[in-house]
Amino acid sequence: MSGIFGILTKAGTALNAHRYSMEVTSNNINNLNTPGYTRKQAVLQNSAFGVAGGVTVDHVMQAKDEFTDKQIINQNMAKGQHESQSQVLSRIEAYFDQENPNNLSDSIQQFFDTLRQLSTNPSDSIFRKQVLNAANEMSKKFNDISNDMQSVRESLNIEIKNQINQANSYIKQIAELNQNVKNAIEAEQGNLIDQRDLALKKLSEIVGVSFFYDGQSNLNVMTANGEPLVQGTSPSYLVADPFLDPFNPVPDFQQDVISPGNYGVSVKDTDGNLTSLTQYMLNTESSGGKLSGLLKARDNQLKDYFKQIDQLANSIIQDVNTEHRNGTNLANPSVTALDFFTPYAVPPIPATLPWTDFGAAKQMKVNITDPNQIAASNSVAGVAPDPGNNKNLLKLIDLQEQKGYLNTFNNLSYQVNNDIYTADSNKEKDTVLLGQLEKFREEIVGVNLDDELLSLMQNQKSFEASARMMTTVEKMLDTLFSLVR
Amino acid sequence: MTKITNNIIFDASTQTLNKQRSRMHEVSQQISSGKKYSSSSEAPLENSQALLVETQMKQIESFKKNTSYGNYILKAGADALNSVSNLMTQLKTIAIAASSDTLSAQERKNYAFEVKDIFQQMISNANTKVEGRYIFAGYKNGQIPFNSDGTFNGNAIANEDMSIEIQKGVTANINIDGYSLFKGGGGSGVDILSTVSQLITALDNNNRTAIQNLHATLNQGADQIVNAESDIGNRMKKMDMASESLDLLNTDLTERKADLTDADIVNAMNELREIETQLNASLKASTMAMSLSLMRYL
Numbered sequence: 001m002s003g004i005f006g007i008l009t010k011a012g013t014a015l016n017a018h019r020y021s022m023e024v025t026s027n028n029i030n031n032l033n034t035p036g037y038t039r040k041q042a043v044l045q046n047s048a049f050g051v052a053g054g055v056t057v058d059h060v061m062q063a064k065d066e067f068t069d070k071q072i073i074n075q076n077m078a079k080g081q082h083e084s085q086s087q088v089l090s091r092i093e094a095y096f097d098q099e100n101p102n103n104l105s106d107s108i109q110q111f112f113d114t115l116r117q118l119s120t121n122p123s124d125s126i127f128r129k130q131v132l133n134a135a136n137e138m139s140k141k142f143n144d145i146s147n148d149m150q151s152v153r154e155s156l157n158i159e160i161k162n163q164i165n166q167a168n169s170y171i172k173q174i175a176e177l178n179q180n181v182k183n184a185i186e187a188e189q190g191n192l193i194d195q196r197d198l199a200l201k202k203l204s205e206i207v208g209v210s211f212f213y214d215g216q217s218n219l220n221v222m223t224a225n226g227e228p229l230v231q232g233t234s235p236s237y238l239v240a241d242p243f244l245d246p247f248n249p250v251p252d253f254q255q256d257v258i259s260p261g262n263y264g265v266s267v268k269d270t271d272g273n274l275t276s277l278t279q280y281m282l283n284t285e286s287s288g289g290k291l292s293g294l295l296k297a298r299d300n301q302l303k304d305y306f307k308q309i310d311q312l313a314n315s316i317i318q319d320v321n322t323e324h325r326n327g328t329n330l331a332n333p334s335v336t337a338l339d340f341f342t343p344y345a346v347p348p349i350p351a352t353l354p355w356t357d358f359g360a361a362k363q364m365k366v367n368i369t370d371p372n373q374i375a376a377s378n379s380v381a382g383v384a385p386d387p388g389n390n391k392n393l394l395k396l397i398d399l400q401e402q403k404g405y406l407n408t409f410n411n412l413s414y415q416v417n418n419d420i421y422t423a424d425s426n427k428e429k430d431t432v433l434l435g436q437l438e439k440f441r442e443e444i445v446g447v448n449l450d451d452e453l454l455s456l457m458q459n460q461k462s463f464e465a466s467a468r469m470m471t472t473v474e475k476m477l478d479t480l481f482s483l484v485r
Numbered sequence: 486m487t488k489i490t491n492n493i494i495f496d497a498s499t500q501t502l503n504k505q506r507s508r509m510h511e512v513s514q515q516i517s518s519g520k521k522y523s524s525s526s527e528a529p530l531e532n533s534q535a536l537l538v539e540t541q542m543k544q545i546e547s548f549k550k551n552t553s554y555g556n557y558i559l560k561a562g563a564d565a566l567n568s569v570s571n572l573m574t575q576l577k578t579i580a581i582a583a584s585s586d587t588l589s590a591q592e593r594k595n596y597a598f599e600v601k602d603i604f605q606q607m608i609s610n611a612n613t614k615v616e617g618r619y620i621f622a623g624y625k626n627g628q629i630p631f632n633s634d635g636t637f638n639g640n641a642i643a644n645e646d647m648s649i650e651i652q653k654g655v656t657a658n659i660n661i662d663g664y665s666l667f668k669g670g671g672g673s674g675v676d677i678l679s680t681v682s683q684l685i686t687a688l689d690n691n692n693r694t695a696i697q698n699l700h701a702t703l704n705q706g707a708d709q710i711v712n713a714e715s716d717i718g719n720r721m722k723k724m725d726m727a728s729e730s731l732d733l734l735n736t737d738l739t740e741r742k743a744d745l746t747d748a749d750i751v752n753a754m755n756e757l758r759e760i761e762t763q764l765n766a767s768l769k770a771s772t773m774a775m776s777l778s779l780m781r782y783l
Contacts (some may be wrong), residue, residue, distance in 0.1 A: 032491055090526065097525035098535040099746070109540040113547035120554045120649050120659070121618060123627060297632075377624075386624030386640060388647055388660075397650060406540050413525075414533040420526035435500060439493055446490030450779040 004480075008473045010054035014466040017044055018055045018263065022459040025193075027081075029452045036198030038445040039063045040190050055162045056450070062190040073204045073211070074438045077224075079190060079430035080205040084159075084293035091152050093420055095145050096413035104145060105409045107138040108316070112243035112400040115393055118376065123330070123387030128371035140365040142313045146361035150304050154297045157240075163206050163290050164238045164265065169204040171221070175235035178218045182233075189217075203229075208288025210405075224288055227267045236267050265291060285296025293423075301419055305402070307355045312405060314360035315340040319399050327392030328385040329368075336381040340374075342367045367445040385451025498771035512757045522746065535745045538738050542700040544653070545735050552651045554726040556721055562620050562661040563717045565613040566710055572603050572610075573707040576681065579603075580703055582694050583688060590691040597688035602605045604681045608633060611667050611678075621663025623647070630663050635678035637668050643668070651727045657720065666713050677706040715753045 021042040031037040045058035094100050114134040118127040177196040181189050196219055203209060208224035214232070221230040229236055324340040342365045344357065368374065376393045377385030400406070545566050582588075583596045611631045619701040621633050622630035623640025624647070630639030647660035662670070669676035672746035682700050 090524075092522060093526055096532070098532050099520065099525070100540055103536070105536050105540050106543065109543045113543060113699045116650055118551055120551055121616065123618070124616075266649050387627035388618065388622070388624035388640070390647065390649070394648060394650070394656070401653065405536070410533050410536050413536055416527050417529035417532050418525045421529050424526060435496065438496065442493045442496075443487050446488070446492050448490045449490055451488075453779045453783060 004473060004476060008470060010265075011344050011469040011473065012465050013047075014055050014469070015463060017042075017055045017057050018459050018463040022456065022463065024060060025452050025455050025459060028447050029449065029456070032447050032449060034194075036194050036201065037447070038190070038194050039447050040268060060187050060190055061264055062193065065441055068437055068441045068444070072434065072441060073201060073209070075430055075434045075437055076201060076204045077208045079427060079434055080290040080372075081208075081288055081293035081296070082426040082430055083422050084290040084419060085297045085301075088156060088294065088297040089416065089420045089423060091308070092145075092149055092302075092305070093416065095148070096416045102141070103413075104138075104141050105413070107134070107141045108405050108409065109401075110134045111138045112397060115397050118374070119393040120391040121388075121416065122376035122390040122393060125371060129373055131224065131374055132366065132368070132371050135340070135366045138316075139366055142309070142361040142364040145309055146306070146359075146443060149302060152363070153298055154303055156294055156302075158303045160265065160291065160294050161240045163294065164240050167203055167206040167291070168235075168237045169205075170199045171212040171229050171235045171237060172229060173199040173218060174203070174221060174230045176235050179233045179409070181217055204289065208292055223267065229267065239266055262375075265295070303354075305412065305416060307357075308408070310355065310357040310360040310363075312408050312412075313364045314344050314357035315403065315408075316405060317360065317364060319343055319403055320396060323392065323399060324375050326378070326395070328379050328381050329373045329375040330387075330480045331370050331372035333384050334382045335373075338373060338375060339367045341365065345429045494774050496502045497669060498767070498775065501767050502771065505767060506614060507759055509757065509760045510763065512753050512760065514756065516750060516752045516782055519748055519750070520746055521748045528611055528721055531745045535742055538742045538745065542735060542738050542742070545731050545738070546649055548653075548731050549728065552724050552731065553658075555651060555657055556724045556728075558615060558620055558659050559661070559717050559721045559724065561613055561615045561715060564722070565610045565620070566661075566666075566714045566717065568608050569607055570707065570710045570714060572607050572675075573703065575603055576600065576684065577700075577703050580684060580696055580700055584693060584700070586693065588693075593688045593691050593696075597685050600681065600688060603742070604635070604678075604685065605633070607667075607678070607681065608635065611663055619663075621664065621666065622666065623660060631667065631678070635667075635682055637664060637759050639663055640672075651724060652731065655727065657727070659720075660718065661713070665710065675702055675706040675709050677709065680706055 021044065024040050024042040039062075041061045041063070042056050043061050044059045047054045047056055095103060097103060111131075111134040113132040114127070116133050118124065121127060174196055177192055177199065181192045181196065184192055200209070200211060200219060200221065203221065207229070209221050210224060210226075211219060211221045213219055216232070218232045219230065220228070220232065222228050227236075264472065321339045321341055321343060325337040329335065329338055342363070344360045344363060346353065347359045347363075371438055376402075377389035378391035378395075379385040379389055489517060491522040511523065515521060522528050522531070551560055551599050579596050579600060583593055608631050612629055613620050618626040619628070619639070620626070621639065622628065623642065623645050625638070625640045628638055629638060641664050644662055644665060647656045648658055651657045665672075665674055667676075667678050668674075680699060684696065684699050684703070686692075688701065
């Protein structure tokens with residue numbers, strides 16, 4: 001028994017406890033819309049001593065749903081990857097859209113159609129000009145597509161750098177927050193942990209990660225393939241280096257004439273040393289996060305499209321030239337073996353070509369300038385060809401069906417559109433799943449305003465009750481004091 | 486009972502509204518553009534098929550140009566040969582009349598004048614020029630194939646084809662071989678122009694036997710022209726058939742392309758109305774759900 005003053009002190013602690021509880025509630029209400037915030041609750045406990053033990057705040061409980069949290073991180077990684085992939089690939093979609101009047105297949109068809117028309121009257125100068133125009137148009141389209149893909153690739157490198165900077169700021173944040181959580185008093189840890197979880201979530205959108213909490217309440221983060229990013233309070237940063245892999249000096253596609261080199265992504269510790277012997281921690285194999293989406297788009301998909309466009313360009317150049325060289329032209333019949341297109345030349349850099357026709361689409365150019373140089377005839381070289389002889393033209397026209405250029409392009413166009421479609425629908429699926437998961441999470445950790453308002457009223461009433469207790473005790477004491485005169 | 490937090494209500498409302506708005510945008514886009522898809526990646530397969538259809542249609546257009554050009558050339562040839570055929574009939578009549586033994590030398594000379602005139606008409610028909618090309622000259626269509634004396638300058642390879650593509654993998658010959666037609670082609674054919682020259686000489690020389698001897702050759706020559714006319718007729722028919730089947734194919738392809746890419750406007754309109762109703766309802770529901778709070782009663 002602690003006596004009447006005991007009651008007074010107990011009422012005092014109770015006041016404190018209810019005030020504290022109120023603070024927690026008001027914090028919940030204030031953070032109603034704070035991303036990543038989880039609902040806190042002051043857990044009250046009666047004191048252990050006897051019947052009149054009073055009430056104290058035992059601890060602040062934080063709602064948590066680790067299982068859902070983990071799923072959200074994973075879903076976030078997938079979403080980031082598909083999102084960035086779809087963004088990148090959509091930028092070249094127009095070249096493969098049949099609604100676009102400027103698509104490449106139209107130009108190829110146009111070229112062969114003008115040849116066909118010329119075959120009706122091989123000496124017609126307007127028909128001849130038409131052929132040259134169509135050929136120039138087609139070459140330009142190949143140049144454009146190649147240049148555009150190139151500029152998309154270049155902007156990808158910038159984007160990779162930006163994403164890495166963003167990711168590094170989250171990595172830093174997590175490491176710092178690990179320290180702060182350690183330093184903070186228990187009651188304040190909750191908010192810091194919320195911030196840390198939010199940083200992790202944002203990081204997972206950029207890089208595929210795995211994570212675990214250690215015994216000292218640190219959040220440790222690694223890349224999906226196990227390279228540490230945050231170990232306790234020490235961060236390791238992602239770096240973007242131009243590709244210079246000691247084991248593979250010119251990795252496929254990375255060093256080329258046109259761009260200053262693609263960036264590879266590796267991890268370095270605070271001293272700037274690589275954390276692993278394998279230089280590129282992230283590659284097309286890594287899964288999850290915007291970075292892996294960007295790398296995949298760059299090193300798998302764009303690269304493949306690029307290669308196919310080059311191959312198509314070069315096969316048109318070579319096939320047309322081969323037939324054209326056999327013919328006799330009107331302008332100067334003694335000039336034989338005239339190339340229609342400027343033949344493909346191996347670009348001076350890179351030392352090793354990523355593929356054999358590398359740069360053909362970019363280079364494509366019509367070699368002849370005078371419409372009369374079109375070799376329509378199959379007559380003997382050196383003698384002026386008969387104006388009606390169209391035999392070589394017929395061979396050129398045949399190339400289209402024989403070599404199936406349009407089918408090649410059409411397959412590529414299906415591939416591009418399908419890749420975008422897949423990325424888009426994956427992104428959509430990810431968004432829906434993520435929404436589901438966020439809802440599960442909200443159900444457990446989210447703040448419901450009505451709940452909080454009720455608990456606010458409850459706290460208020462309890463506070464009033466405790467205060468009333470004090471005044472009552474005061475009156476009791478007055479009664480006692482009045483006994484003594 | 487699950488707990489519904491304010492964020493859940495908010496997120497759910499935003500999501501629903503976004504979804505409905507984007508669908509609405511899609512449908513109204515369909516209506517305004519008349520196209521089923523706003524980008525090719527929405528339907529990769531349809532896009533690829535439409536690409537093929539599109540290029541095929543372009544190709545058909547080019548084939549159509551060729552058939553119409555081919556027909557034009559052949560028609561010009563047929564017209565010229567029709568005149569030549571009439572001239573041959575006149576020649577035959579003159580040859581028979583001039584074979585009569587009652588005719589005087591002067592009368593034969595008069596016939597000779599007439600035949601000389603016919604000869605020139607024949608040469609001028611044989612030199613028919615269409616759009617800058619001599620249609621009876623073979624490959625050498627840039628220069629006049631027949632001199633005024635009936636000698637030949639053109640492409641002297643008999644039966645040389647001048648092929649143009651009129652359908653996928655189908656070519657047609659638009660060459661009308663003037664060398665075979667008028668000069669006998671150096672083989673079994675009748676050298677019509679020389680025969681006419683011989684007739685003129687015979688008439689000038691008042692040589693009745695020679696004139697009589699030419700009857701048979703003139704008949705053969707006339708047959709040669711008639712045969713060539715029917716050959717051209719057949720080729721024109723082939724050209725017409727190709728052109729017709731190209732038209733049919735074009736119609737099919739147009740329909741196919743519409744199937745692949747065009748929006749069903751009636752459906753789209755209905756859907757738009759549906760979405761509008763839904764969107765209205767969602768807006769009302771969202772504002773209500775979000776405004777309800779205990780706060781209003783405290």
